Amino acid sequence: MTRFARTVAAVALTTALALTAGCGGSDSDADAGSDGKALKKVTYLTSFGNFGRDAYAWVAKDKGFFKDAGFDVTIRPGQGTGGVIPAIVGGQAQFGPIDLTGGLLNMGNGQAKDFVAVAAVQQHTMAAIATTEGNGISKPKDLEGKRLADTPGSVVRNLFPTYARLAGVDATKVKWVNGEAQTLMGTLAGGSVDGIGQFVVGKPTVEAVTKKKAVLLPYSAVIPDLYGNVLITSKKNAENDPESVRRFTAALLKGLEYSLGHTQEAAQILKRNVDTTNPAAAAAxxxxxxxxxxxxxxxxxxxxSLDSGRVAKSIRLLEDAGTLPKGMTPDQIIDFDLVPKG
Known part of the structure; x- marks a missing residue:
């Protein structure tokens, strides 16, 4: 099985981010699933734009996994944890991935509720600060006095105080400015900021866009037990139609697993649906x-799969860091009845 990575892909995706589901061949002319029943229309949000790390959703659509499970899926670009949660809760979409830690912070601090996680996408956080050589950043302490950009609801940005505290960085000496998913890398390439919120798999794309060697500071080096992205849906959807949630989750994870073993094909599928995709960067x-x-x-x-004990440990870590109020439990944010089991 090939190594699987989650880079934030090229800035050139600007126009493509407005695309809707686009069309993988097997869904375009059919309105019934493998059981002959009418397909259920569902809107899925990616985690953060239409980047290589989210190609697995397009793969699940293109290969017919969604159709076989009974769904007609429209795929739209997400804007990070802070954008995906309200869209799911508000009914603009039914499913989408968010960073679990970001979800805990949003829920624990009263910024969001009425959503549940039903599967893990990544077993470990991929959150990181990305920069390039020449910006004077090679270790966490170097971030002091620097200017960083990210979306306001990004988990990289929201988790930064905890990361900074554990890494020995004075967070008050780091200036954050607002950015958007499709323009962050261009901002870094243009030199208006010293670094951006990113995922560790973004390294190849950072280098492709900036034409410089990338430097990443992974949060997992300081906070190793945190999960990465998880698939969420609304509590209402989970309670009213759990079987539908299970079928959708299984189809999406099938696309994820297929993408792990067929990275070049997955990148080409993304390219067919998002014209500005750089297939080499997406595959990387x-x-x-x-x-x-x-x-x-x-x-x-x-x-x-998701482990309750690990999630509880993450909650305690965030509580001890002062970024999460005391008293949260794993089952407040995860529906363990719906999580895949071995």
């Missing part, structure tokens, strides 16, 4: 993401 993102998606050998876990 998928290659890098593999180690974050696949559970450790011997753990007994399957792709998509």
């Amino acid at each position: 993102e998928l290659e890098l993401m593999a180690g974050y998606v696949t559970p450790k050998d011997g753990s007994g876990a399957v792709i998509g």
Whole structure:
């Protein structure tokens, strides 16, 4: 199985971010699933734009996995945890991935509710600060006095105070400015900021866009137990139609697993649906993401699984760092009845 990576892809995706589901061949002219029943229309949001790391959703659509599960899926670009949650809760979309830590912070601090996680996409956080050589950043302490950009609701930005505290960085000496998913890398390339919120798999794309060697500071180097992205849906959807949630989750994870083993094909599928995709960068993102998606050998876990004990440990870490109020429990944010099991 190839290495799987989650890079934030090229800035040139600006126009493509407005695209809707686009069309993978097998869904374009059919309105019934493998059981002959009418397909259920569903809107899915990607985690952060239409980048290589999110290609697995397009793969699930293109290969007919969604159709076979009974769904006609429209795929739209998400704007990070802070954008995906309200869209799911508000009914503009039914499913989408968010960073679990970002979800905990949003829920624990009263910024969001009425959503639940139903599967893990990545077993470990891929959050990071990305910069390039020449910006004077090679270790966390170097971030002091620097200017960083990210979307306001990004988990990289929201988790930064915890990361800074544990890494020995004075967060008050770091200036954050607002950016958008499709323009962040251009902002870094243009030199108006010293670094951007990013995922570790973004390294190939950062280098492709900036034409410089990328430098990444992974949050996992300081906070190793945090999960990465998880698939969420609304509590209402989970309670009213759990079987539909299970079928959708299984189809999406099938696309994820297929993408792990066929990164070049997955990149080409993304290219067919998002014209501005750089297939080489998209495939590299998928290659890098593999180690974050696949559970450790011997753990007994399957792709998509979530462990209550690990989540509880993450909650305690965030509580101890002062970024999460006391008293949250894993089952407040995860519906363990719907999570895939080995």
